[in-house]
Amino acid sequence: GAVVSQHPSRVICKSGTSVKIECRSLDFQATTMFWYRQFPKQSLMLMATSNEGSKATYEQGVEKDKFLINHASLTLSTLTVTSAHPEDSSFYICSARVLAGASYNEQFFGPGTRLTVL
Amino acid sequence: QKEVEQNSGPLSVPEGAIASLNCTYSDRGSQSFFWYRQYSGKSPELIMSIYSNGDKEDGRFTAQLNKASQYVSLLIRDSQPSDSATYLCAVRPYNTDKLIFGTGTRLQVFP
Numbered sequence: 001g002a003v004v005s006q007h008p009s010r011v012i013c014k015s016g017t018s019v020k021i022e023c024r025s026l027d028f029q030a031t032t033m034f035w036y037r038q039f040p041k042q043s044l045m046l047m048a049t050s051n052e053g054s055k056a057t058y059e060q061g062v063e064k065d066k067f068l069i070n071h072a073s074l075t076l077s078t079l080t081v082t083s084a085h086p087e088d089s090s091f092y093i094c095s096a097r098v099l100a101g102a103s104y105n106e107q108f109f110g111p112g113t114r115l116t117v118l
Numbered sequence: 119q120k121e122v123e124q125n126s127g128p129l130s131v132p133e134g135a136i137a138s139l140n141c142t143y144s145d146r147g148s149q150s151f152f153w154y155r156q157y158s159g160k161s162p163e164l165i166m167s168i169y170s171n172g173d174k175e176d177g178r179f180t181a182q183l184n185k186a187s188q189y190v191s192l193l194i195r196d197s198q199p200s201d202s203a204t205y206l207c208a209v210r211p212y213n214t215d216k217l218i219f220g221t222g223t224r225l226q227v228f229p
Contacts, residue, residue: 001164043219091161
């Protein structure tokens with residue numbers, strides 16, 4: 001399968017700071033990436049769809065000004081949590097859909113970023 | 119009505135048995151179906167994709183799709199304790215990039 005990386009894997013920050021998470025497709029180009037959030041013992045929640053070269057599409061209830069998404073290249077999408085607060089503490093996971101090759105149409109996840117806001 | 123439904127479990131099976139995981143979906147126009155495995159504290163890992171009615175086998179895993187019944191299942195043969203995880207069913211509805219996930223079924227394989 002295709003490989004998606006995320007950085008950092010874990011971050012602890014103070015309330016009010018901003019945190020940037022990077023998501024990279026390592027062996028394929030990804031015109032579309034997805035950002036999810038998962039609280040302990042809960043389901044994956046799709047936050048937004050990131051489109052290369054255009055604005056992200058946010059799911060209902062997700063604040064676009066708080067969760068800034070940039071997809072500037074075919075292999076990189078970033079999620080910035082602005083003015084983070086303790087309630088933003090969660091497991092953030094990105095994924096990317098493969099549109100060519102043996103894994104065509106499949107969607108692979110990065111390893112996730114665990115954010116803790118103090 | 120939830121778009122993708124799974125029994126939350128836990129489903130407990132003995133080592134060496136067949137584990138059967140089920141999923142139903144509501145969008146009849148869906149074309150792509152996926153099973154993911156998620157260990158506690160980790161991100162989902164793709165196990166299988168299936169697009170046509172019938173069975174698809176990959177090692178110990180068999181995915182089964184019945185579009186008429188809007189039903190997809192995953193069989194795990196010779197279950198191992200290392201298979202203990204949450205299994206997520208995901209469906210991509212027609213004309214969208216998004217995957218719709220079920221809430222997952224927790225599988226426990228005991229020695």
